[in-house]
Amino acid sequence: xxxxxxxxxxxxxxxxxxxxxxxxxxxxxxxxxxxxxxxxxxxxxxxxxxxxxxxxxxxxxxxxxxxxxxxxxxxxxxxxxxxxxxxxxxxxxxxxxxxxxxxxxxxxxxxxxxxxxxxxxxxxxxxxxxxxxxxxxxxxxxxxxxxxxxxxxxxxxxxxxxxxxxxxxxxxxxxxxxxxxxxxxxxxxxxxxxxxxxxxxxxxxxxxxxxxxxxxxxxxxxxxxxxxxxxxxxxxxxxxxxxxxxxxxxxxxxxxxxxxxxxxxxxxxxxxxxxxxxxxxxxxxxxxxxxxxxxxxxxxxxxxxxxxxxxxxxxxxxxxxxxxxxxxxxxxxxxxxxxxxxxxxxxxxxxxxxxxxxxxxxxxxxxxxxxxxxxxxxxxxxxxxxxxxxxxxxxxxxxxxxxxxxxxxxxxxxxxxxxxxxxxxxxxxxxxxxxxxxxxxxxxxxxxxxxxxxxxxxxxxxxxxxxxxxxxxxxxxxxxxxxxxxxxxxxxxxxxxxxxxxxxxxxxxxxxxxxxxxxxxxxxxxxxxxxxxxxxxxxxxxxxxxxxxxxxxxxxxxxxxxxxxxxxxxxxxxxxxxxxxxxxxxx
Numbered sequence: 001x002x003x004x005x006x007x008x009x010x011x012x013x014x015x016x017x018x019x020x021x022x023x024x025x026x027x028x029x030x031x032x033x034x035x036x037x038x039x040x041x042x043x044x045x046x047x048x049x050x051x052x053x054x055x056x057x058x059x060x061x062x063x064x065x066x067x068x069x070x071x072x073x074x075x076x077x078x079x080x081x082x083x084x085x086x087x088x089x090x091x092x093x094x095x096x097x098x099x100x101x102x103x104x105x106x107x108x109x110x111x112x113x114x115x116x117x118x119x120x121x122x123x124x125x126x127x128x129x130x131x132x133x134x135x136x137x138x139x140x141x142x143x144x145x146x147x148x149x150x151x152x153x154x155x156x157x158x159x160x161x162x163x164x165x166x167x168x169x170x171x172x173x174x175x176x177x178x179x180x181x182x183x184x185x186x187x188x189x190x191x192x193x194x195x196x197x198x199x200x201x202x203x204x205x206x207x208x209x210x211x212x213x214x215x216x217x218x219x220x221x222x223x224x225x226x227x228x229x230x231x232x233x234x235x236x237x238x239x240x241x242x243x244x245x246x247x248x249x250x251x252x253x254x255x256x257x258x259x260x261x262x263x264x265x266x267x268x269x270x271x272x273x274x275x276x277x278x279x280x281x282x283x284x285x286x287x288x289x290x291x292x293x294x295x296x297x298x299x300x301x302x303x304x305x306x307x308x309x310x311x312x313x314x315x316x317x318x319x320x321x322x323x324x325x326x327x328x329x330x331x332x333x334x335x336x337x338x339x340x341x342x343x344x345x346x347x348x349x350x351x352x353x354x355x356x357x358x359x360x361x362x363x364x365x366x367x368x369x370x371x372x373x374x375x376x377x378x379x380x381x382x383x384x385x386x387x388x389x390x391x392x393x394x395x396x397x398x399x400x401x402x403x404x405x406x407x408x409x410x411x412x413x414x415x416x417x418x419x420x421x422x423x424x425x426x427x428x429x430x431x432x433x434x435x436x437x438x439x440x441x442x443x444x445x446x447x448x449x450x451x452x453x454x455x456x457x458x459x460x461x462x463x464x465x466x467x468x469x470x471x472x473x474x475x476x477x478x479x480x481x482x483x484x485x486x487x488x489x490x491x492x493x494x495x496x497x498x499x500x501x502x503x504x505x506x507x508x509x510x511x512x513x514x515x516x517x518x519x520x521x522x523x524x525x526x527x528x529x530x531x532x533x534x535x536x537x538x539x540x541x542x543x544x545x546x547x548x549x550x551x552x553x554x555x556x557x558x559x560x561x562x563x564x565x566x567x568x569x570x571x572x573x574x575x576x577x578x579x580x581x582x583x584x585x586x587x
Contacts, residue, residue: 020072020551023090023103024434027480027487027496029112031585032083035472038090038103039066039076039433039481041552046075048096053079053106054089066433069483070554074433085109104497112585116495119195119582121523122575125490126181126217127204128507128521129165129572131173131224134251135204141251142171144265146239147258150276150338161239161268164224168571169505171251173239174337175228175271176346179294180393181576182221183357186298186305187397188579189214195586211309214579222302222317229295232323237291238269241278241340248506269338273331281343287333293354296325300361325358329367342539346389350375356398365402369410372402372417381421381451384428385531386441394450394577400457418458419466425451426470434482435473440556442538442566445488445528446574448474452581475581482529483552486560489578490524490570500526502545502562504569524570525578529558534566541566 021042030036040046046065061078068074077090090103113119128136132143148157164173165181189196189212196212202219209216228236240258244266247256255263267278273287303318332351339345352371359368380391403414429437438447455471458464473481478488480496491499507521535541535557544563547553558567 021092021099021101022485023077023092023101024481024483024485025090025103025106026476027104027485027498028116028118029107029109031112032085032108032110034080034108035468036080036082036108037076037078037435037469037473037476037481038106039074040092040101041069041072041074041483042092042101043072043551044094046073048094049075050093050095051075051077052091052093053082054091069433070552072483072552076433076435082108113582114195114586116492117197117586119579119586120197120199120213121489121491122525122578122582123200123213123217123523125521125523125525125570125575126165126185126572127200128524129167130204130220131164131166131171131251132162133203135200137250137252139252141254142239142266144260144263146266146268147260149267149269149278150272151270158265159227159230159236159268161224161227161236163227164221164239165572166251167573169507169565169569170244171240171247171254172242172244173224174346175225175235175237175291175294176337176348176389176392177571177573178221179225179291179298181573182218182225182298183294183301183397184573184576185214185218185221185579186301188583189218190301190305191580192583192587195583215305215309218302219306219313222298225295225298226317226320229320229324232320233327235271235288235292235295235324235327236268237271237335238337240266241269241338242342242344243340245342250506271335273333273335277339279340281339281341281345283336283338283345284347285334285336287351288331288335289328290334290336290348290351290354292324292328292331292335293351293356293358296321296328296358297354297361299324300358304361321358321362325355325362325364328355328358344388344539346392347387348392349387349390350379350392353378353393353396353398356396357401358398360398360401365405365407365410368398368402372396372398372414376417377421377424378450380439380441380447382424384439386439388442394447395453397453400454400461403458403461415458415462418454419462419464422451422455422458422467422470426467429470429473434477435469436477436482437470438474440529440531440534442530442534443527443571443574444530444556445478445525446571446577448478448488448528449525449574449577449581452478453577456581456584478525482558483554483556484529484549484558484560485552486549486558488526488528490522490526492522500560500568500570502560502568504562504565521570523575525574526568526570527565527574528567529556530566531555532557535564538566 201209299321306314337346352374356371425437429435
């Protein structure tokens with residue numbers, strides 16, 4: 001088959017189709033040197049389709065008919081050889097009927113991502129998720145938090161733990177996800193400091209304050225983490241629990257009664273190495289190191305990043321890093337989040353990755369190597385399924401720190417570890433038309449960002465391009481090159497063809513917002529597609545609207561529907577994890 005490319009724009013007359021035929025592309029655009037692919041989906045035979053690109057002087061690389069997704073036939077159209085900046089049109093023509101199916105505009109340019117300051121978008125969502133003073137609502141919430149529980153004779157003790165971020169559509173707050181978000185924000189800044197703007201002040205309101213906005217957001221999280229560590233030997237893991245779900249509305253109107261009066265304070269759960277829960281359901285905690293390692297790594301990196309910006313603050317958080325790390329060594333194991341009235345919690349099973357990263361930040365590399373050898377590959381990378389947040393964080397940045405070690409033997413070992421994880425995901429991706437190898441577990445998009453992060457770091461560190469197709473397939477997946485043709489980041493109006501417009505967020509629910517729409521939450525990364533078995537098993541998941549993506553559903557499903565919290569709920573930590581990738585793409 002031949003693909004034609006013409007310099008002049010094509011005028012496509014009488015665009016008619018029967019059945020379902022669509023192109024899926026990266027709707028934001030492609031960088032000139034990118035590995036460029038589009039996927040064509042159709043209920044027609046792809047063997048009967050001719051493809052062209054609107055510029056006829058260059059032959060494309062290849063077209064591969066790549067099997068089925070659900071009931072749809074697919075073909076992968078490769079066009080990496082087109083490097084000239086500009087706008088192009090992909091066209092598919094049915095030889096038998098003469099029908100033509102036209103894609104949206106394909107954009108190629110060095111500014112594909114930077115032209116809309118894409119790296120800044122996640123910070124919009126992070127500001128929207130702020131607890132305490134919220135600049136989006138210009139008001140305060142949850143001012144009475146909180147009261148210690150499951151702490152024996154200290155039950156009921158009040159501590160000021162205001163601040164931080166709400167986790168997702170609900171208003172719970174977790175050290176697990178918040179500490180990872182803090183680290184990811186600072187890591188993104190450290191890796192690409194030149195791309196971050198200063199448009200907002202420390203409170204999140206419009207107006208420069210001399211500090212990049214990404215660090216204002218990281219500091220907001222760090223200050224909350226200090227409140228979650230009120231004494232050297234006291235660490236908190238969670239604020240509120242699933243009773244939170246009784247309320248749907250704006251956070252300042254939260255009226256849930258946890259036993260202290262309606263809206264007058266929420267429970268604080270301590271970091272604990274013992275299984276716990278206030279009601280029927282309990283977690284499976286075994287130690288404290290998973291949380292304490294996260295405390296330590298975030299405090300240690302914060303001390304480095306803020307050293308010149310605010311030396312006093314840097315010294316304060318720096319002093320907290322080593323005690324947290326040493327306590328983690330003393331109490332190995334996982335401290336999981338707490339369920340209450342329902343069986344759902346973050347089922348984190350691994351902890352050596354947290355201690356490995358903390359050790360690298362504290363320059364205790366012998367410890368780091370020891371921890372890293374326990375878990376050479378993040379376990380999800382070799383798995384087809386996982387429990388909710390079973391292996392977290394989804395990228396082990398401790399491996400990266402060791403992989404760039406000056407010790408050649410250690411560096412080689414951990415580069416191999418990074419490579420082996422990438423290989424397992426890439427091999428799984430070769431089994432489907434989108435070359436997408438991430439398992440479709442709850443929050444699959446968060447795993448996707450973790451994979452992209454590791455792939456980019458490995459490629460930059462080693463110069464090895466073995467996984468470039470897997471890396472770009474995962475990246476493009478987030479920007480619309482997926483079965484549903486939907487970006488997985490809530491984009492500003494008019495920037496892409498299709499973006500979540502009915503996400504599972506209280507801020508967009510018509511009963512709260514007064515009208516459907518994104519309502520200020522642009523930049524949020526939604527959970528992403530899940531296996532249909534997961535969608536069909538979760539409590540309360542349903543659709544309140546017709547499924548506009550019904551023809552494109554397969555073993556994995558995604559719904560742009562408020563009532564599907566399994567695939568369309570934005571999350572704070574997943575959103576923060578985007579910042580490294582987007583910072584790199586916007587250079």
